[in-house]
Amino acid sequence: GQSLEQPSEVTAVEGAIVQINCTYQTSGFYGLSWYQQHDGGAPTFLSYNALDGLEETGRFSSFLSRSDSYGYLLLQELQMKDSASYFCAVVGYSTLTFGKGTMLLVSP
Amino acid sequence: DADVTQTPRNRITKTGKRIMLECSQTKGHDRMYWYRQDPGLGLRLIYYSFDVKDINKGEISDGYSVSRQAQAKFSLSLESAIPNQTALYFCATRGGQETQYFGPGTRLLVL
Numbered sequence: 001g002q003s004l005e006q007p008s009e010v011t012a013v014e015g016a017i018v019q020i021n022c023t024y025q026t027s028g029f030y031g032l033s034w035y036q037q038h039d040g041g042a043p044t045f046l047s048y049n050a051l052d053g054l055e056e057t058g059r060f061s062s063f064l065s066r067s068d069s070y071g072y073l074l075l076q077e078l079q080m081k082d083s084a085s086y087f088c089a090v091v092g093y094s095t096l097t098f099g100k101g102t103m104l105l106v107s108p
Numbered sequence: 109d110a111d112v113t114q115t116p117r118n119r120i121t122k123t124g125k126r127i128m129l130e131c132s133q134t135k136g137h138d139r140m141y142w143y144r145q146d147p148g149l150g151l152r153l154i155y156y157s158f159d160v161k162d163i164n165k166g167e168i169s170d171g172y173s174v175s176r177q178a179q180a181k182f183s184l185s186l187e188s189a190i191p192n193q194t195a196l197y198f199c200a201t202r203g204g205q206e207t208q209y210f211g212p213g214t215r216l217l218v219l
Binding site: 008031033035040041042043044045048050087091094095096097098099100101 | 152211
């Protein structure tokens with residue numbers, strides 16, 4: 001089976017940097033993905049790490065350590081529009097298993 | 109036009125009724141998925157399909173059934189709806205290894 005742990009809520013102010021951690025236990029692993037979901041909307045893909053290290057996409061970066069079964073999503077220069085839920089997901093051959101999500105609240 | 113569409117977007121039904129949620133995609137992907145989302149529980153997999161002849165149960169398939177009518181269409185049915193099936197339902201496709209594309213979701217309320 002697979003299980004993922006991520007904080008339920010994180011708060012930050014505009015312009016700040018925030019890190020959302022994700023630890024996982026899995027029996028099959030191709031990589032770790034991150035998705036963003038605004039309230040009531042569809043989840044949208046942010047990033048994918050198949051190998052150890054840091055992947056950068058604009059203001060967002062994602063990190064993976066396979067040996068530690070750990071990853072994180074780093075959001076820089078926070079904007080109000082970044083207020084959303086963020087899900088890490090273990091990527092397997094057939095399916096993705098999602099964490100329960102982290103709600104990020106960005107205040108002015 | 110959206111790549112993954114779901115109908116209806118909202119549905120209210122009564123306990124014991126049969127309902128069908130439909131999903132269509134124009135991305136040409138073979139892999140399609142149905143998830144349900146409940147507050148605080150993330151996205152949980154109900155069923156998935158790799159082609160019209162391949163249907164697989166997910167984590168929470170009890171009380172649900174699916175039909176893959178074509179590569180582009182994947183329907184989810186609740187044969188006899190119950191109140192704890194009240195949730196937000198998402199259909200998704202998967203092309204490459206890393207990316208799933210989600211539909212806009214269907215809000216279902218079972219009274």
